[in-house]
Amino acid sequence: MREIKLIAIDIDGTLVNSKKKLTQGVKTAIKAAKRQGIKVVICTGRPLPGVTKLLEELELNNQDDQYVICFGGNVIETTSGKPLYQKGISYKDFVDLEAIARKKNLHFQVISSDRIYTSNKDIGYYTLYEANLVSMGISYRTPEEMKDIPMVKGMFIDEPEILDAAIAERTYFEPLEERLEFTKTAPFYYEAYAKGVNKGTALEKLCDILGLTADNVMAIGDEENDIPMLKFAKTAVAMRNAVVAVKEVANEMTEDNDHDGVAKAITRLALR
Secondary structure (H helix, E strand, O other): OOOOOEEEEOHHHHHOOOOOOOOHHHHHHHHHHHHOOOEEEEEOOOOHHHOHHHHHHOOOOOOOOOEEEEHHHOEEEEOOOOEEEEOOEOHHHHHHHHHHHHHHOOEEEEEOOOEEEEOOOOOOHHHHHHHHHHOOEEEEOOHHHHOOOOEOEEEEEOOHHHHHHHHHOOOOOHHHOOOEEEEEEEOOEEEEEEOOOOHHHHHHHHHHHHOOOHHHEEEEEOOHHHHHHHHHOOEEEEOOOOOHHHHHHOOEEOOOOOOOHHHHHHHHHOOO
């Protein structure tokens, strides 16, 4: 049996239940893992402010020796906020992505380290949803006003049927795939990152920093953007509620997020 020294966990659909809450079972299992010396690393598309409340509940917040991977792998930092790695998108990327949104008639936003920006005055429902979920403010800026704003990632956001139809036709997306990664992170989110940035590459970088290998890692997830970290970890756990593509790459299965799936995986596979 491999010795698990780091557990990487996605948030939505994985760590929290369908009400976006941590169950007592999950909190108990994670605290037990921490007492055993295992690093529990939240790997999420959210920024640090959108993770802080969860980290507090798990007693992982504001610590120099605990870590979080944010923005889908664009940022690695300590839970006390010390940055270890960051790679964002360029202004040219923003202009090209914004143009696609206008051609496809999609809502689009970019995320900085502490704010959501949109060049569409008709702010979409899911932009408001995201701002509330991750505790970030929203600013309207014209494309010209975005030139000097550091951007972490872009997000196409819309109703699932509208978004799926738009991204199925690849004419405008394919020319950008040489420099950007595109991934579906929720039924209503299609995200764009710098090339080579994902949860898997970030997890590998963190392991290098900590002197760990993939043999020491367990990853737990449910969505397509979790696949790179599941492929990296030697112990790859799919939630019962995971999409099919995630289940296909996992080598372990646990219960769904409404039945303490994370807690059961940690107890069965990591705790001694």
